[in-house]
Amino acid sequence: MEVETCTDVMDPARAAAFQVALGGPASIVAGAPLPPFFHQLYFWSPQPPEGLGRDGHPRVGGGLIPDMGLPRRMWAGGRLRWHNPLIAGQIAERRSTLESATRKEGRTGPLAFVTLRHEIRQGDTLCLTEWQDLVYREDPDPQAPRPVPPRARTDEASRREQGFDSTRLFRYSALTFNGHRIHYDLDYARDVEGYGGLVVHGPLLAQHLMLMAEDEIGPLSEFSFRATAPLMHHERATFCRNGADLWVRGPDGRQCMQARAET
Known part of the structure; x- marks a missing residue:
């Protein structure tokens, strides 16, 4: 291996x-x-420019x-x-x-x-x-119907709201050395990959959920998460928790991420 x-x-x-x-x-x-x-x-x-794919990530096929x-x-x-x-x-x-x-x-x-x-x-x-x-x-088919995201739960015991503008996404990309263009290149995100704006990093959403879980239920031993719908940079997200279950709700009620924390 x-x-x-x-x-x-x-x-x-x-x-x-x-x-x-x-x-x-x-x-x-x-x-x-x-x-x-x-x-x-x-x-x-870090990879040299010729080692990157069109999306700004390291080109696949040369590593793991x-x-x-x-x-x-x-x-x-x-x-x-x-x-x-x-x-x-x-x-x-x-x-x-x-x-x-x-x-x-x-x-x-x-x-x-x-x-x-x-x-x-x-x-x-x-x-x-x-x-x-x-x-x-x-790549997305412009003629294909958009997938319908799942609806988020509304039974949270605690909640926090957070907005994500382009500056916040850029700083996270810089600190994690993430070159994926969907997070900072609006034309690419919209015209090539078919998103409605800059995409908020899935790990950044998970990061907020982990910090929320640690604040409210204590030090974590395990944490799992799954992205279910993208969140755009012009949208506010609601971070929710009920017991060990956590999730991210978009402004229209869709579920963007679900997670579970273990202490």
Whole structure:
């Protein structure tokens, strides 16, 4: 099984900058535990321009992810299991493997499903295991009917609202070294991939849900999430929780993400 290994010093300044970008105070210093999902800020894999696909992501087929012949990439969901806290300012190693890659026929055409598994260690200590689910699709058919997203629950015990403008999306893309053009290139997002605006990063929605869960029910041991409909940069989202269930509701009542937290 092919393994890709990447090391990084978990720079506390980058984590503190992300805290500010999320609208909070910068409190992370060297030696402090990182909040859940902040490892997304690290383990960059920069590629030269010729190593990128049309969407700004690293071109598939040259690393762990095979070329499935489908151009549109989406982070469909994931699962995380924390074993020990990740500590800011310490070297960490991420070992990544391709767990599965399959191609199927869906109602809207061919789909490819890819699952990556990441294990992150500091020293000899396993801190985090993460499963990342990606979906690849064909370009949209302008004549095809739009898929109907699921309706979100309305029985939340707690809720938080958040807007996402283009500056917020740009800063998250910069901090995570995410070159996907659907998050900052409006013409590309609209004219090539068929979205109604800039797409709010799925991991950014999941990040807000994780921080909400940790604030309200305590330190997380596991967290799983699944994206069910895109949220655009001009829309406000409602982050909802009822017990261990969490979800993101769009302004029209559609469900954009569902998740479950375990403490």
